[in-house]
Amino acid sequence: MQNLEEGERVPIPLYQAKAEFLRTLGHPARIRILELLSERDHAVHELLDRIAIEPSNLSQQLAVLRRTALVVSRRHDGEVVYSLSVPEVRDFLVTARQIITNLAAVQGDLEPELTPAKSAR
Amino acid sequence: MQNLEEGERVPIPLYQAKAEFLRTLGHPARIRILELLSERDHAVHELLDRIAIEPSNLSQQLAVLRRTALVVSRRHDGEVVYSLSVPEVRDFLVTARQIITNLAAVQGDLEPELTPAKSAR
DNA sequence: GTAGTATATGAAGAGTTCTTCACATGCAAA
C-alpha cells in the first residue's frame, strides 16, 4: 500500500474517492453485475442471459467497472470472463441492503410528522 | 427518481433502490456531511464552517439527504440541527473506505501492465 | 483468405444532476 512517488500524483481527498466509488456503484445494471459476480465468475454472455440489457450497453457498464478496477477480465476459451477484484464488495452490497431496509422503515415513520403548515392563514 | 404517492406504492426492485441510495451518497459534499453527522449532530452553520461550499448549495445537498430520509432536521435556538436518521450509515462509510483502500492497491498493482504511463484518473 | 460468434468502442442525442444566483421564508431582537 505504498504511495507511488514517481511523477506527481495529487492525492485525491478520501471523501472524493468515496464519492467516485459510490457513484460508480449507483447504477442498477452495475449493481446487478456485481451481485452476479459475487456469486461466481461470469462470462459476458452469461451476464447477458441474466440481465435485461443490450450487449453493447453491458459492455459499457463493464468498462466502467473495469476503469474503477472493481472487476477484472480474462479470456478463456473464446469467452471473456469477469470476476470481482475486491471481494469485500459483496459484504458492502449486503450492508447497503440493510440500510435500505431501515431507510424504508424510517421513510414510512416520518411521513406524518414533519409536514410543515404552509397554510396561508 | 421516483415519487411515491400516498396509496400507490410500487415495489421498486431492490437493486434499483440500492442504485438510488448509492447515487445519493455519490457526491463529495454529501459524503462530507454524512461523515460530520456521524461524529455528532451539527447545525447548518457548523457544517458550513467545515465544508467549503456555498450556503445555498449546502442547503440543496441537505435537501437531497432529507428527501432520501438519510438525515432529519430539527430547529433548536434559532438554528437548524441535522442528525443521521440511520446510524448504520456510519459503518457503511467505514466499509467504503476499506474498499477504496483495497481498490487503490489493486489499481496500483495493475498499472504497470495496462497503462501507457498516462493514467490521469 | 472468408465467415461467424463474442465482445468492445466511439459518438450523438436524450436525460439527469450540479452549481450558482436571486429571492423567499422563519424567527427573534430592537
Add this chain to the structure above:
DNA sequence: TTTGCATGTGAAGAACTCTTCATATACTAC
C-alpha cells in the same frame, strides 16, 4: 414594525451520465 441573521427554494445553464447505433476488434473454424 423593521432589521438582521440563518436557512431554504426555484430556475437556468453547464456539466455530466445513459442508451443506442454503427462499427471495430479478437478469436475460431472452415
